[in-house]
Amino acid sequence: MKEKKKIIVAITGASGSIYAKVLLDKLRMLSDQVAEVGVVMSDNAKDVWKYELGSDDYQHYPFTFYNKNDFMAPFASGSARFETMIVCPCSMGTLGRIAQGISSDLTTRAADVVLKERRKLVLVTRETPLSAIHTQNMHVVTQAGGIICPASPSFYSLPRTFEELAATVIDRVLSLCDIHIASYTWGTPQ
Numbered sequence: 001m002k003e004k005k006k007i008i009v010a011i012t013g014a015s016g017s018i019y020a021k022v023l024l025d026k027l028r029m030l031s032d033q034v035a036e037v038g039v040v041m042s043d044n045a046k047d048v049w050k051y052e053l054g055s056d057d058y059q060h061y062p063f064t065f066y067n068k069n070d071f072m073a074p075f076a077s078g079s080a081r082f083e084t085m086i087v088c089p090c091s092m093g094t095l096g097r098i099a100q101g102i103s104s105d106l107t108t109r110a111a112d113v114v115l116k117e118r119r120k121l122v123l124v125t126r127e128t129p130l131s132a133i134h135t136q137n138m139h140v141v142t143q144a145g146g147i148i149c150p151a152s153p154s155f156y157s158l159p160r161t162f163e164e165l166a167a168t169v170i171d172r173v174l175s176l177c178d179i180h181i182a183s184y185t186w187g188t189p190q
Helices: 017-028 043-053 092-099 106-116 132-143 162-176
Strands: 005-011 034-041 064-066 084-090 120-125
Touching: 005 017, 005 106, 017 034, 017 043, 017 084, 017 162, 034 043, 034 106, 084 092, 084 106, 084 162, 092 106, 092 120, 092 132, 106 120, 120 132, 120 162
Parallel strands: 005 034, 005 084, 034 064, 084 120
Antiparallel strands: none
């Protein structure tokens, strides 16, 4: 039997709070595969969540939340053995700081740790169109071992709600993190 994963979720102020909500909802249901979830949110992430989702229910998840400047958080060090980090949604500013190794807050420090320890980092980027700076930063993170997974939903499963549409991205993210979840597979009859 596989050991349960310890996962870091960082939520930045990029538009797309629905992706973070669906991710947290799914992680809450995966206790058979997930031992621990540590969450860090930027101030802008909290504001965007309230604006886009009309609530502050991020506070009600059964995970440990860390202050954005808490460098004593366990995942600020490689010795804590958090194997996976998902930044969802990931702003271009956060992407740039990660690409350049600027550990100015807990999110960027944790990403730096994950990369240096050769663990799994998935950035769910949210921006369009992309500038040459954005694509260069994506290239740098990819070369360092990170995975760029743009929040580009698919329509194969004929999603009917925003949550179902966002889940097409989040299910892919969880799959990239070696977390097994029932989701639509291309060619599967409905």
